[in-house]
Amino acid sequence: MTVIGMLHYRADPRKVFKSYVFAATAKSEGVGFFYFTPGKVNIQEKRIKGKVLKNGEWVDMDMPFPDVIYNAGSPMTEKADEIHDHLSKHIPFTSHSIGDKISVYQRLKKGKKFAQYLIPTNVINNNAEFFEYTSRYSRVILKPTSGHKGMGVLFVEKIRNRYLLIDQDRNLELDRKEIDVFLSRQFSNQEYLIQPYIECKTKKGNAYDFRLHVQKNGRGEWVNSAVYVKIADSGSMITNLNSGGHTMYLDLFLKNQFGEYYFNVKRYLQRFSIALARHMDQLYDESLDELGIDVGLDSNQKIWIYEVNWRPGVAPAFNLEVDIPRNTIQYAIFLAKKQKSDTKIKI
Template sequence: MIRIGMLHHRKHPDSVIKAYAYAAVAMAEGTEMIYFSPGGINLKTKTISGFEYKDGEWVEGTFPFPHVIYNTGSPEKLAKSNDVIQELKKNIPFTTHSIGNKMSVYRRLKEAGEFTQYLIPSEVVRGTNHFFSFLDAYRKIVFKPVNGRKGQSIILIERVGNDFRLLINTDDRLYSYDELKEFVSTHIGEEDFLVQPYINCRTKDGSVFDFRLHVQKNGEGKWVITSIYPRIGAPGTIVSNINSGGSMNYLVPFLKQEYGDDYFNIKGYLEKFSLLLARHMDKLQKDRYSETIDELGIDVALDDLGKIWIYEVNWRPGCPPTFYLEMDVVKNTIQYCIYLAKKNSRIKK
């Protein structure tokens, strides 16, 4: 029987809500799933101490190495055990690998060239002079952390006469040149920030929005669309992320409302783009690192001219907290795990 390992930084699966869903689907697919953390790995005996879901509860035990590993959890926390995880990777296929932060992805796509036209010009702020030079060039920009998550700390900045307007969450205020210089200097002294020109992507009623394109590999190792949905920002904000007060909608009703008869063509445009970019990112990962990826959350804007712009590409996106898509995500993951295990020479097809 194929044994799937679910690697997470937390020691017990009771603290990971989605663990049960993966165990249940694995069982339904005729496989077993073992939940474990880095501390349970024994390289000498080639065993793991972890948990298996049996008879309605998690049962602790020691198991042979899994045939494939679904690596989830916090990359930063798992990095503390990088040495043992790297040893594990030498013999066991992992479902995915990190593609890096915003600027890493930006540079990789820019160097490859194929998707350059969809990239928003982005630069890591090297100092206040560099910041003001970028602001002078674009007049209205976004200032955000390179390693930011969930739409946090994204700031809109634009010149208004001799002053500068800053929109931070719903706080809208004017800064003088000296105040803004001090503000930027303080922030870039604490962590890396990047700047981008602002892309106007708003609904008819003026709310900001973007699209999340969620794609995964299926049981045949092929990229498929799990979901595409719009995320609409809370009133008075420039952030559409759900964790920052935004909301979601179903794709087709939203497109019909905003684009009328063009909805079908735009839907097809988003679908085609999501699969093309996923395959491209997968190829870049293989060519550069000999690694694979199995899932991406691609955030894009659609400007006034109907052109796609890439905001961000996430290699371990969160599942939409609605639309009943949780099980679709889990099913694709488990079936892809089975595909990888069978592909590995230790398992006969």
Template sequence: MIIGMLHHRKDPQKVVKSYAFAAVAKAEGAELLYFTPKAVDFSQNVIHGYVYVNGVWEKKDSPFPEVVYNAGSPEKLAKSHNIIAKLKELIPFTTYSIGNKMRVYQRLKLEGKFAQYLIPSEVIHSTRRFFDLFNTYRKVVFKPVNGRKGQGITYIEGVRDRYNIRSCEGNCVLSFEELRDLVAQKLRDESHLLQPYINCKTKSGISYDVRLHVQKDGAGKWLITAIYPRFAPEGSIVSNINSGGSTNYLIPFLKQEFGDEYFNIKRYLEHFSLQLAAHMDEVQQKYFNERIDELGIDAGLDDLGKIWVYEVNWRPGCPPTFYLELDVVRNMIKYAMYLARERKDMYNNITGGTSIGVKPFRREVYA
């Protein structure tokens, strides 16, 4: 079986995770073909890609793979939209975008099943609307709609006629006029949303959230890859690892914070992560006829122990602290092989098993 790894970078040596994917694919009895959109030749049904052989990436002209793991930057791959769209008609892809924060929020709110776990969120279009909501909540989080890795998040708290500000740029106290100007500037730069602040802190007063990392396995079922707390640096509310946050193992953390209730909290988080992933998968299929392969759910526990969903990420990173890189890759490879087998079985059921692989799909579509 050939598993394609589609990326925007031409040289696989510049993509660190390509080595792990090639090694795990081989261990699972498959071959990884690394390629870019420009390497696809539809006239010959060939891809001019790379395979990893004896520690070296070698060029290889290969038949189309049975499945494609689309690993590159969506923004950079968008330049080759027509090629990728054509390829998707022929070959199953593993990974699909779930959209930005507000689109995910709106779909989940509309569906209703998990609406109670969503933090009220609204895209802000004016300083007037900002202050209308701020005066309701008094403690808010203001962040870019398309933000990534915790960047651009600002915490704002009203204290009498002053406003305490915390962000990655630093902490300060502003007057009403200064805050109004700051909000106006941020709105000019990019689209922002506002949420009430959820108090999720350790006993020692450190802000934290919990990353729920789930993937699909070789049977197309959701499994938990990892659940771990992430702690904000002192004086910050942003716990993202890329913004200076830190992490720890789940069970010691739960025992320290929740005592004898740690096991129930652990089961609560596990059950919630699998249920939300399954629901989001259903929603993605309903709206876009696509399936989700992996999610990183960022959640908080308030003073009453209720889960609140901060955001859902469709390409979660995995901190090296836990040595889970190969687990993540193994799950991805096994799921890719599952999709390929599913497509093969579907075709055999239609044709009576007279042919195998994706090549007949290409001839049928582009005859």
């Protein structure tokens, strides 16, 4: 029987909600499953002190190395990083990092095939670069290079000699001196990316974008797990669901926005996500397993790629908790079987 190990940095699986879902899904798929942290790995004996879900409770069990590892969390210490590296050399991991926002942008740009869908993006380090950029684009978005969940994103619109600034909590109008002081403070603590603002708004004027969630299934093929819309509150530019945005049923949203053409837009998004995922697989040395692709549609219904994430979060609605863990578990089984098959061929 295939055994999957879920590797995470938190010691207590009860604090990792998805651990229950993945353990239950693994059981329904007829495979073994246990949870563990790097500190519980004995490299010399190839044993792990893991936790197995039994009758709704996590029970300590001494386990041999699993056939495949669902690496759900990144190592937090140097020692954990060493253990992570050792395991990855001997056991297939489901997930592999695609890098930060700017490295993904540069890789896609170099790959050319999807370069036309990229928003021009630059790393910005000082006020002079900001003012030069806003002389070309009157409306821009600033994103922390290491940001996530919409935290720290700034929208700035230049209106003659004044600047309208909107972030998660504020809506300010600043003059040149005031924004100069504001930006100096921001750039001293964080490196940012800057992009021209692509207007993607509902008929009521709310900013929105789409999350295209794609995964590999039990055959190692890319499939659409979900497409959902993220809508900013009135007066905000932040669509992220963890930072004030909200969502609604996709078909209802598309019908409201695109009328009789809603299904064409839906298929356009789904096909685009699969095509992009396949392309990105070709750009990396390690095979990818899951992507969260954030895109917008401009007034001409052209897709623009805002960013691509690995280990994407899941919308808290619409039964997505069923399909996503099933694809993850089935792909893990696929990797384990492939590893055994490749080993037999080498022997």
